[in-house]
Amino acid sequence: MKIQSANNHSRFHPLQHFVWLPLSFVMLLSTLTYIVYSIIDGTFSIVLLILMGAVLLAIIPGMLARMYALKLQDRLIRTEEQLRYYMLTNKRLDQRITTKQLIALRFASDEEFVNLVDRTVDENLSPADIKQEIKAWRADYHRV
Numbered sequence: 600m601k602i603q604s605a606n607n608h609s610r611f612h613p614l615q616h617f618v619w620l621p622l623s624f625v626m627l628l629s630t631l632t633y634i635v636y637s638i639i640d641g642t643f644s645i646v647l648l649i650l651m652g653a654v655l656l657a658i659i660p661g662m663l664a665r666m667y668a669l670k671l672q673d674r675l676i677r678t679e680e681q682l683r684y685y686m687l688t689n690k691r692l693d694q695r696i697t698t699k700q701l702i703a704l705r706f707a708s709d710e711e712f713v714n715l716v717d718r719t720v721d722e723n724l725s726p727a728d729i730k731q732e733i734k735a736w737r738a739d740y741h742r743v
Contacts, residue, residue, distance in 0.1 A: 615661075615665065615711070619661055623657070623658045623661070626654055626656075626657070626658075627654055627658065630650060630651055630654045631651075631661040632651075633647070634647050634648075634651060665743075669743055672742065672743050673702060674697055674698075676698075676701060676705055676728075677698050677702075677704050679699050679705070680692070680701045680704060681701075681710075682707055683712065684712070684713065684716060687709060688710060688713055691719050692716070693716070693720045695720055696716065696719060697719060699726045700719050700724065700725075700726055700729060702726065703726035703729035703730050704716060704719065704729055705739060706730060706733050706736055706737050706738075706739065707729075707732075707733045707735070707737060708734075708735035708736075708737050709737060710735065711733065711734060715732060715733070716731065718732070
């Protein structure tokens with residue numbers, strides 16, 4: 600497994616990103632094309648609308664499953680990082696820190712975490728800026 604850094608921490612799932620999504624797009628595009636041609640030819644029927652519904656019903660659950668998993672993981676990261684901050688400082692985390700900022704801060708080592716949190720609050724650092732400021736990268740190989 601590659602060592603993570605700010606440049607290569609994104610995760611791709613080959614089955615989802617390189618098979619399911621492209622095939623879904625091709626299936627949706629070909630179904631729409633077929634419907635347009637059938638309207639032009641005058642051969643349009645309700646069966647084509649049912650086909651379009653079936654295509655959409657095949658795509659939507661996959662997208663929802665991914666979105667729900669990522670949202671849940673974001674909430675878990677927020678809770679973990681709030682606990683981590685409390686364990687390191689015996690203080691509650693500033694409420695101005697956004698979830699996206701906390702997700703970026705999770706990569707910081709314990710030694711630089713508190714200082715980076717304080718800088719994030721003071722300077723309103725973006726997630727990209729936070730990741731670039733991290734010196735000792737704490738890898739996360741469990742991201743969904």
